[in-house]
Amino acid sequence: MQQPEPLIPLAVPPDWQDAGSAILGGDGVRRVLVLGAPDAGKSSFCRLVLQQASRRGRPASLLDVDLGQKQLGPPACVTLGLADAAGGVPGLCALSFQGSLEPLAAWPRLIPGTARLAAAAPPGLLLVNTSGLLKGAGRRLKAAKIAALRPDLLVAIGADAALEAVLADHPHIPVRRLARPAQAVRKGGNRRRRLRAEAFAAYFAPAPAWPIDLAGLRMEQAGVTPWPAPRQLVALLDGAGHDLALALVEAPDEPHRLRLRAPRVESPVAGLRWGGLWLDPGWNAHEIPRPPRA
Known part of the structure; x- marks a missing residue:
């Protein structure tokens, strides 16, 4: 904590x-x-x-x-x-x-x-x-x-x-x-960024990495990427669409699977929702640039 x-x-x-x-x-x-x-x-x-x-x-x-x-x-x-x-x-x-x-x-x-x-x-x-x-x-x-x-x-x-x-x-x-x-x-600004990085580290550093099968999951894109990318933040959703936990995508585990770092959740994961944030190795958050409008 x-x-x-x-x-x-x-x-x-x-x-x-x-x-x-x-x-x-x-x-x-x-x-x-x-x-x-x-x-x-x-x-x-x-x-x-x-x-x-x-x-x-x-x-x-x-x-x-x-x-x-x-x-x-x-x-x-x-x-x-x-x-x-x-x-x-x-x-x-x-x-x-x-x-x-x-x-x-x-x-x-x-x-x-x-x-x-x-x-x-x-x-x-x-x-x-x-x-x-x-x-x-x-x-x-x-x-x-x-x-x-x-x-x-x-x-x-x-x-x-x-x-x-x-x-x-x-x-x-x-x-x-x-x-x-x-x-x-x-x-x-530097101190604010440092405190944010410390808060992300406190949440994710002790969390385990585990695979999740994407088959049958509801995928909710709320950002600019069509699919969750490595180091991107995603929410794990329950059957009602409510957030169970925040997760960090580590890498594709195999086709139709992702490897995530997140606290273990008791309820079944029914979906993922992602926005436009990713974390670098120092736990600093960055916005994924949106493409310019035509």
């Missing part, structure tokens, strides 16, 4: 502690959507509340909707996990592969995937961690997520005009505004 770098600042703002206590002590608060600009501390706040929930013995889960900077599971996926007894990073229990690291590019699959995993969450508190896209199309995407999730509370971290615009679109939902921690710093 992924073991990310520490997320909680050494000095947690007092209003964060108070907000966590209010969330866990409030009647009717079951879904909490955490919003903020990039690197405002959204993941750190989610971890803090998970730790508080653990100390109170309250069940809690995390829905990670940020495709590029994951708190839970592999990038390019919406992920759902249950908090462990210590309130640490939840154990991954479900995912929805989006075929892209870019939320706007994944929009048609992102919203139904988010709604499906939210519906699959067990009883208890559900924290939803989102990306930092707030302006323009990002604002409209946030509105679509809010409509799909119907949160009981919005947590807004930091002072940002784009964030206020998102909140103004949903005046009927209560808002808890929090200060951005002084220790929060922006991640550069």
Whole structure:
């Protein structure tokens, strides 16, 4: 399971502690959507509340909707996990592969995937961690997520005009505004890429490689390649078309078979779906270029 770098600042703002206590002590608060600009501390706040929930013995889960900077599971996926007894990073229990690291590019699959995993969450508190896209199309995407999730509370971290615009679109939902921690710093592009590679490595490195027979499988092309290629990411699907796991194509094993690296799944694999992402040997993700339009 992924073991990310520490997320909680050494000095947690007092209003964060108070907000966590209010969330866990409030009647009717079951879904909490955490919003903020990039690197405002959204993941750190989610971890803090998970730790508080653990100390109170309250069940809690995390829905990670940020495709590029994951708190839970592999990038390019919406992920759902249950908090462990210590309130640490939840154990991954479900995912929805989006075929892209870019939320706007994944929009048609992102919203139904988010709604499906939210519906699959067990009883208890559900924290939803989102990306930092707030302006323009990002604002409209946030509105679509809010409509799909119907949160009981919005947590807004930091002072940002784009964030206020998102909140103004949903005046009927209560808002808890929090200060951005002084220790929060922006991640550069190189660091973001390194963290993504580490998250992919944490998911795939311990996974076994095994062959899969393609005869009778439903093949869903959502990218630019007509067939899954070596090093390409694919989702393993169950009979209902829902994602069982994320897999990395290693090579054709023999005609009508592929050799994949993926966690073993309990349900039968009924199909494959692939997008436009592949991983190099260093676990760095790359988009497969789309051919130019005529």
